[in-house]
Amino acid sequence: MLYGWKGKILRVDLADKKVVKQDLPEEWMKKYMGGRGIMTKIMWDEVGPEVDPFSPGNKLIFGTGPLEGTPLGQGRISIQTKHPKKFIGEGGAAGFWAPNLKFAGYDFLVIEQKSNTPVYILIDDDKVEIRDAIHLWGKDNHETDKLLRQELGQEFVTSTIGPANEKLVANSKVFFEASYCGCRGCGEIMGDKKLKAVAVHGTGGVKIKDPEGYLRAYRRLLKCSSISEGRGEPTNLTHTILMSNSLIRNFNEMGWFHAYNGQRGRVENAPSEMDLLENYLVKPSTSFCCTSPSCGARYLVKEGKYAGIEGVQREGSPGYGASTLGGLTSWSTLLKFKHLCDRYGMDTLMVLYTVSWAMECYQRGIITKEDTDGIEIKWGDDDIVVKLTEMIGRREGFGDILANGAQKAAEIIGRGSENYLLTIKGREIDEQPKQASYQTTLFEAVCEGGPDHTRWFPAYGTNPKLLPKDLSLPYDPLTPFNPLSPEGKAAFVKYRYDRGALIEDLPTCMAMHKGESLWDITYWLDIYNATTGADCTAEEFVKIGERTVNLERAYIVREGFRREDDTIPRRMLEEPLIDIGLPPVGQNNLDIMLDEYYTLRGWDVKTAIPTEEKLRELDLDFTIDDLKQLR
Amino acid sequence: MKKRIYVFDDICSGCANCLMWCAFANKGEFNRAYAKIQLARDGVDGRFNIPMVNCTGAGCDTRNEKGEPLCVEMCPTGALVYTDAEDAYKKRIELQQSREAQPLFKLIAPWKWPFPWREWPKKG
Numbered sequence: 001m002l003y004g005w006k007g008k009i010l011r012v013d014l015a016d017k018k019v020v021k022q023d024l025p026e027e028w029m030k031k032y033m034g035g036r037g038i039m040t041k042i043m044w045d046e047v048g049p050e051v052d053p054f055s056p057g058n059k060l061i062f063g064t065g066p067l068e069g070t071p072l073g074q075g076r077i078s079i080q081t082k083h084p085k086k087f088i089g090e091g092g093a094a095g096f097w098a099p100n101l102k103f104a105g106y107d108f109l110v111i112e113q114k115s116n117t118p119v120y121i122l123i124d125d126d127k128v129e130i131r132d133a134i135h136l137w138g139k140d141n142h143e144t145d146k147l148l149r150q151e152l153g154q155e156f157v158t159s160t161i162g163p164a165n166e167k168l169v170a171n172s173k174v175f176f177e178a179s180y181c182g183c184r185g186c187g188e189i190m191g192d193k194k195l196k197a198v199a200v201h202g203t204g205g206v207k208i209k210d211p212e213g214y215l216r217a218y219r220r221l222l223k224c225s226s227i228s229e230g231r232g233e234p235t236n237l238t239h240t241i242l243m244s245n246s247l248i249r250n251f252n253e254m255g256w257f258h259a260y261n262g263q264r265g266r267v268e269n270a271p272s273e274m275d276l277l278e279n280y281l282v283k284p285s286t287s288f289c290c291t292s293p294s295c296g297a298r299y300l301v302k303e304g305k306y307a308g309i310e311g312v313q314r315e316g317s318p319g320y321g322a323s324t325l326g327g328l329t330s331w332s333t334l335l336k337f338k339h340l341c342d343r344y345g346m347d348t349l350m351v352l353y354t355v356s357w358a359m360e361c362y363q364r365g366i367i368t369k370e371d372t373d374g375i376e377i378k379w380g381d382d383d384i385v386v387k388l389t390e391m392i393g394r395r396e397g398f399g400d401i402l403a404n405g406a407q408k409a410a411e412i413i414g415r416g417s418e419n420y421l422l423t424i425k426g427r428e429i430d431e432q433p434k435q436a437s438y439q440t441t442l443f444e445a446v447c448e449g450g451p452d453h454t455r456w457f458p459a460y461g462t463n464p465k466l467l468p469k470d471l472s473l474p475y476d477p478l479t480p481f482n483p484l485s486p487e488g489k490a491a492f493v494k495y496r497y498d499r500g501a502l503i504e505d506l507p508t509c510m511a512m513h514k515g516e517s518l519w520d521i522t523y524w525l526d527i528y529n530a531t532t533g534a535d536c537t538a539e540e541f542v543k544i545g546e547r548t549v550n551l552e553r554a555y556i557v558r559e560g561f562r563r564e565d566d567t568i569p570r571r572m573l574e575e576p577l578i579d580i581g582l583p584p585v586g587q588n589n590l591d592i593m594l595d596e597y598y599t600l601r602g603w604d605v606k607t608a609i610p611t612e613e614k615l616r617e618l619d620l621d622f623t624i625d626d627l628k629q630l631r
Numbered sequence: 632m633k634k635r636i637y638v639f640d641d642i643c644s645g646c647a648n649c650l651m652w653c654a655f656a657n658k659g660e661f662n663r664a665y666a667k668i669q670l671a672r673d674g675v676d677g678r679f680n681i682p683m684v685n686c687t688g689a690g691c692d693t694r695n696e697k698g699e700p701l702c703v704e705m706c707p708t709g710a711l712v713y714t715d716a717e718d719a720y721k722k723r724i725e726l727q728q729s730r731e732a733q734p735l736f737k738l739i740a741p742w743k744w745p746f747p748w749r750e751w752p753k754k755g
Contacts, residue, residue: 070661071651071705096647103663145675154673178675205662211655215693215701241738277734284644284708284738285680289651293708294644294738298678 003209004066004532005029010106010128012121014193015056015113019128024107030534031619033505034065034107036090037548039080040555042110043088044623049558053082053089054192060111062101062159062198065507066532069102069206072218075288076507077101079174079183085426086559088449088552091183092504094287095176096157103202111195120197122152125204133196138163140343145178148199156199162345164393165191170405171350171427175342179296179312180287184347184427184452213530221523222291225514241294243511244316245273255580256433257323260379261356262422262571265436265580267327271319276331285312292511299335306336313338317348320431324356326379333382337389344393353428354406355388358398360420367413373397422569424451425561432459434572435582437483442593443493445566446608448552456493456500457510462518473519484582486589490596501552502545547618550610553603554623557630563608566594607631632715635687636703639726642740643710645672645680649702656693656701668702688713709743 007029011020024038032038039061051057060081067073077098083089101109104125111121118133136144144160157177165172165187172187208214239246248270251257255265280301284294296314301307318334328334341348355377361367362377369376375398377384391399401409407426410418422429427450432440440459444451453459461480467473475491482488503513506528517523525541528534567573568585576583598605602614609631615624647670654665671681688700695704703713712722722742729736735744 071648142675203664205654205660205664207660208655211659215655219695241735277737281734281737284642286644286646286707288646289648290644290646291648291707293744297738 002026002029002066002532002534003207004070005034006102006105006107006206008106009108009110010123011110011112012128012130013112014115014119014130014195017130019130021106029066029532030536031544032548032551033502033544034068035063035076035078035505035507036080036501036552037505037544038065038108039063039078039090040088040548040551042108043080043082044551044555044558047082049560051082053084053086053189056114058082058189060186060189060193060195062098062109062111064098064102064107065505066528067506067508068107069099070208070214070531071289072221072506072508072512072527073099073102073288074290074509074512075099075180076504076509077176078504078507079186081186081189082559083185083427083450084170084188085185085450087425087427087556087561089183089185089189090449091173091186091452092454092507093174093176093180093182094290094509095180096288097159097176097180097198097200099288100157100200100202102206103204104200105202105204109198111190111193114192115194118194118196120148120199121195123198123200123202124156125202136196137166141175141178141345142343144197145175148197152199153201156201158197158199160197160345161187161190161195162343162393164344164346164395164403166196167395167403168192169344169346169350169392169395169403170354170408171347172345173347175345179342180314181342181345184350184450187345187347208531209533210530214527217523217527217530221512221517221527224516224523225291225512241292242273242277242297243292243295243314245276245313245319248273248316248319248322251320251431251433252323254433254436255577255582256436257320258356258422258429258431258434259323260326261324261353261360261420262569263360265577265582267323269327269329271322271329271331271334273319276313276319280331280335281313287509290509295511301332301335304332306332309336309339311335311339311342315348316431317352321348321352321356324352324431325385326356326359326381328380328382328385330382333386336386340386340389340393346389346393347428349430350405350428351389351392353422354392354402354409355385357406357410357417357420357422358388358402361413361417364420366415366417371398371401371413419570422571424568425565427451429569434568435577435585436580438486438585438589438593439480439483439489439492441568441572441585441590442486442489442597443497445568445590445594446493446597447497448549448556454510455504456497457513458496458518461492462515466515467519471519486592486596489593490600493597494600498542498545498549500545501548502542505544505548543618547620550601550614550618551620551623553601553608553610554615554620554627557607557609558626561608563594563598563606566608604631632717633687634713634715636684636700637712637714637719637722638682638684639710639712639723639740640681642708642726642736642738643680643682644708644738645670646707647672648705648707649682649684649711652701652705656691682711684711706743708738709740712740712742 252270322328479488650666
């Protein structure tokens with residue numbers, strides 16, 4: 001018997017109101033491990049290309065892995081579905097929900113079919129019920145969480161959706177404990193299924209095969225990722241405490257922003273993380289067993305017109321987005337924006353890039369006051385950003401058009417507005433540099449889950465001075481430090497992406513992926529073997545990550561994605577960033593990187609379909625027949 | 632003086648590392664039922680996180696090189712301290728005073744993160 005996993009998949013059919021507990025095949029544990037790997041396998045088997053994302057046939061999967069429920073699992077949960085744009089809709093979040101699912105005795109929760117009326121699911125160890133949620137429908141994430149815990153007890157942990165998800169606002173997210181969120185697009189499907197919440201409480205635990213080995217491996221990993229040991233990352237010290245927020249000013253100095261919807265690389269004044277820390281943050285707050293002291297921190301706006309709002313500032317989006325929207329500097333506005341997104345259940349990136357697109361169209365006279373119900377949407381206007389966010393969340397007036405996401409909104413408006421879209425595979429990009437960093441460009445182009453840098457973090461290289469002399473890496477360690485050349489980027493991206501998939505299969509937090517653990521696989525292998533007793537070899541272990549990525553690629557190929565979909569927004573491909581003097585990426589450079597990437601991966605260069613040989617090598621034989629017809 | 636576990640709950644991040652590792656030290660399994668520590672926690676927005684513990688560390692053999700039990704070793708902010716009453720009092724004063732010089736100590740403890748932080752700019 002393998003430790004770590006609970007060995008159970010919980011299936012809930014919302015139409016027939018049926019609950020089935022199914023065994024998780026041991027073969028899957030060894031082959032796909034957990035998280036993204038097993039979820040993609042379920043999707044491949046059960047959600048074919050004939051299934052429309054908004055039909056009852058689409059499924060929503062909540063997935064954990066063998067390490068979840070142990071400290072290294074760090075509360076990570078992955079959610080996967082067929083994204084409304086048909087690629088792999090997958091995203092991670094954290095909190096106490098995932099460990100509670102494990103403690104209740106399940107590794108995976110699969111939501112099937114659709115309900116006619118709003119429902120929520122209650123999981124209390126063995127007891128699983130589908131309950132009526134009419135009283136919760138229309139309530140925001142905070143209210144829903146509060147009401148549910150009043151109803152069920154404080155010990156319950158919730159995942160909820162807000163009113164924006166109910167109205168199918170594009171790319172909306174699933175929220176855990178009303179503050180941890182991720183999974184851009186999964187919330188939309190959850191809303192479509194009329195599933196308002198899943199409340200979980202578990203009283204069990206996770207047994208460890210070799211406790212001493214686990215502790216040894218965990219201490220070693222802690223030491224390697226700890227900045228206080230002086231072996232960490234080439235970022236500033238505050239990165240440990242404030243995470244992405246600490247890099248806002250660095251991004252601005254480097255010209256890495258998509259300022260004014262990507263027209264420039266920097267803004268005059270970026271919001272300062274020191275201001276955030278000194279005047280807004282009040283208390284640390286993290287996910288289950290996080291090793292960072294304050295990956296998210298509790299904020300409180302003390303004065304001004306937004307006085308009194310509070311919540312958890314966990315991601316960089318609001319701070320980075322300040323430039324995208326034309327140089328906002330006030331944290332109280334940015335926190336209000338984040339607060340609104342949290343309450344409604346929206347994706348901050350979707351709102352950011354859709355609003356910034358509208359602002360540019362307004363600047364160019366493509367959109368006028370006639371389209372916007374008389375509102376002037378000018379760059380850097382704090383009040384308009386807050387107002388539009390509310391309108392999108394409620395689908396009111398012009399907000400109803402924007403709520404469809406930037407791409408659909410551009411289709412509705414027309415008039416050449418699509419030229420200013422910052423979308424990849426139909427979804428809004430995230431705040432990673434493109435013209436200034438070719439490795440990020442390549443990754444965001446090829447990523448099976450749409451643009452999402454968290455699937456391959458970190459995007460920067462390791463200081464070559466820290467690398468052992470006898471180490472041989474599959475990429476040139478200097479490559480990432482030469483970000484304006486297409487050369488060698490493919491090998492770097494492939495290496496980090498495969499490793500990222502492995503990290504998310506375990507699962508653990510990408511932020512643990514630091515220092516020596518970036519190249520020394522034993523950091524992860526030791527802890528995996530100590531937990532599960534699987535006696536996995538390093539060779540087989542690394543293969544799990546590659547297998548995950550290849551299966552994901554096979555899935556989106558079957559959905560119709562080909563090489564031409566692996567691209568970046570037109571603007572980044574064709575327009576220079578004049579203010580920081582950077583040329584556009586250029587189709588030519590992108591093609592060089594793509595050719596090299598597909599070749600390295602063992603995929604067909606013309607179509608980006610994995611070759612039969614590669615699929616056999618990775619024991620993915622069951623995909624061969626389906627893909628053969630598509631070649 | 633006699634050592635015990637002291638809690639500075641205003642810098643507790645609510646991560647539950649302490650109770651999971653306490654259970655691990657007791658039974659080699661990550662299970663809340665085996666922990667001597669309870670966490671009073673309101674997950675939404677981290678409204679409150681209060682570890683509740685009454686423990687002198689007696690009988691807990693899994694220690695690090697500093698002699699700290701696992702719950703203290705694995706606390707990422709420094710909210711848990713294994714010490715005597717006099718030192719705990721000193722630490723409380725130290726924490727309050729260090730906040731005036733460096734707002735990061737709203738989130739972390741200087742004894743856990745002792746490396747030299749950049750001086751905070753003076754106002755005005």
